[in-house]
Amino acid sequence: MSTSIKTINGLFPMNRKYSISLNSSLLLIFFACSSYYPQAYNSENPRTSIDAPNLLILGNVQDAGSPHMGCDKLCCRELFKNPDKTRMVVSIGISDPIANMCWMIEATPDFPRQAKILKEHCNGYEKEYPNGIFLTHAHIGHYSGLMYLGKESMNSSGVPIYAMTRMKGFLIQNGPWSQLVHTNNIKISNIDHEQILKLSENISIQPFLVPHRDEFSETVGYKIIGPNKSALFIPDIDKWSKWNLNLAEEIEEVDYAFIDGTFFDNKEINNRSISEIPHPFVIETMELFKNHPLNVKNKIHFIHLNHTNPLLDSNSLQTKEVISEGFNIARQSQIFKL
Numbered sequence: 001m002s003t004s005i006k007t008i009n010g011l012f013p014m015n016r017k018y019s020i021s022l023n024s025s026l027l028l029i030f031f032a033c034s035s036y037y038p039q040a041y042n043s044e045n046p047r048t049s050i051d052a053p054n055l056l057i058l059g060n061v062q063d064a065g066s067p068h069m070g071c072d073k074l075c076c077r078e079l080f081k082n083p084d085k086t087r088m089v090v091s092i093g094i095s096d097p098i099a100n101m102c103w104m105i106e107a108t109p110d111f112p113r114q115a116k117i118l119k120e121h122c123n124g125y126e127k128e129y130p131n132g133i134f135l136t137h138a139h140i141g142h143y144s145g146l147m148y149l150g151k152e153s154m155n156s157s158g159v160p161i162y163a164m165t166r167m168k169g170f171l172i173q174n175g176p177w178s179q180l181v182h183t184n185n186i187k188i189s190n191i192d193h194e195q196i197l198k199l200s201e202n203i204s205i206q207p208f209l210v211p212h213r214d215e216f217s218e219t220v221g222y223k224i225i226g227p228n229k230s231a232l233f234i235p236d237i238d239k240w241s242k243w244n245l246n247l248a249e250e251i252e253e254v255d256y257a258f259i260d261g262t263f264f265d266n267k268e269i270n271n272r273s274i275s276e277i278p279h280p281f282v283i284e285t286m287e288l289f290k291n292h293p294l295n296v297k298n299k300i301h302f303i304h305l306n307h308t309n310p311l312l313d314s315n316s317l318q319t320k321e322v323i324s325e326g327f328n329i330a331r332q333s334q335i336f337k338l
Helices: 024-032 074-081 111-121 140-149 165-173 177-182 247-252 282-288 317-324
Strands: 004-007 054-059 091-096 101-105 132-134 159-163 186-190 195-198 204-209 220-225 230-234 256-260 300-303 335-337
Touching: 054 111, 091 111, 101 111, 111 140, 140 165, 140 177, 159 165, 165 177, 165 186, 177 186, 247 256, 282 300, 282 317
Parallel strands: 004 195, 101 132, 132 159, 159 186, 230 256, 256 300
Antiparallel strands: 054 091, 054 335, 091 101, 195 204, 204 220, 220 230
């Protein structure tokens, strides 16, 4: 990826370039020790705050959530009776406690809870919404949470939203989202392919295009760059082979990769054509990396899991298979140091 750089609102001078380097010999130690915090964050009983820039998993489920409307399969039946509060739609929080700032990628149907969790995670942060919200694309689970910023709910003022050109146009030109713009509930800034935006002195973010069902907008992935570590976030893509970049090479450049794990295999889609809902199967991604060293596999965290995906069940055979092969599954409230 190229590395053109832009500041957010011109607040931070560009006095250095970011280079993303890895010491591969330390990666196994890195995953075995303190680079991420596997314990859950409970907003009702907050843990000691993290004093270094970090990522927080705010959700790992596909757009429609779990349980899924209209589903009477075993994967959802009991959840309608006894919901699992940890099953929220895919979103990532970014925190810089040094600057007392935080950001969110995606505005999901679970946005109110996720915003509250992020605020309490960012100890001392006073606003009810983050310093900025970055959007990937115009599918329901990734932007519809913006509705809670409108006058029927929070009636916010000028919440910064970051989106590429088509996504920005979609929000401006279509109601009810256009109302958020006209009443200044949100303020949309345009972001460009592969242009690095400096969020604070410690954290930058780089959007990039990926191939997906782009009915109403382009689809964006993000590279999040911290002072010591970096991460990829690609919750939606059609197939890795359709991307003009090599996934393995991109993952080798970062420390964590939160990537599309929507379906474990084709058994989940029954008779439905994958061309209607294209995603790489988890087993395809695992096959793609089968000959890579363990320290590369360890970077991969499957996210954006469909309600049918057995990886949502931490005790399933498929979960055990993924873990035994050296891969990971993103879980609600995991924290990763940047």
